[in-house]
Amino acid sequence: MxxxxxxxxxxxxxxxxxxxxxxxxxxxxxxxxYEFGRMSFALGGTEAEAAETIEQAVAALTAAGIEFDRGETDHAQSVEFVVAGVEYGFSRVRDAAWAAHQARQSYQENVQVAVAC
CATH class of the missing domain: 1.20.5 (Single alpha-helices involved in coiled-coils or other helix-helix interfaces)
Known part of the structure; x- marks a missing residue:
């Protein structure tokens, strides 16, 4: 080994x-x-770089004859496909969606919840 x-x-x-x-x-x-066999990860880089990576992956999967699901929303873009017993996917949250998420979380450190005893 x-x-x-x-x-x-x-x-x-x-x-x-x-x-x-x-x-x-x-x-x-x-x-x-893991019986559900899923590997998934977020793409790094800029939104434009991730979009280019996704386009290249879509072209490669198409050329290889692999069926895939492509997600395009205002929130994110993604690709998922299955090879035998393993699902493989990658995605990128759009910059505007991430900024909105961070804005919603900006209060997090200022809010303290009292736990009832």
Whole structure:
């Protein structure tokens, strides 16, 4: 078995980690797995960069013949697809929606709720 001491945050490292995880789960049936098999994450970068990443991903999924769901709302944009037993998705909250959320939360540190005894 290969033990990775340092986390490789490159794309190649992520793919290698997924392969190692799949092998580990297959070889060690006593290790539990998540039966709903979902991996989801938020895209970083600017809203424009995320939109470009989503467009490129949509083109790649289309070229690969993979069915996917694309979400476009005033709040966020997202892509989700399923490969065998695993759902994979990524999204980006729009800047205006995030700013509105932060504005709604701006009072949070000033409000204190008394707990009844």
């Amino acid at each position: 290969v033990i990775v001491a340092d986390r490789d945050r490159t794309r190649a490292g992520y793919i290698a980690g997924l392969r190692l995880l799949a092998d580990l789960l297959e070889d060690q049936p006593d290790i539990p797995y």
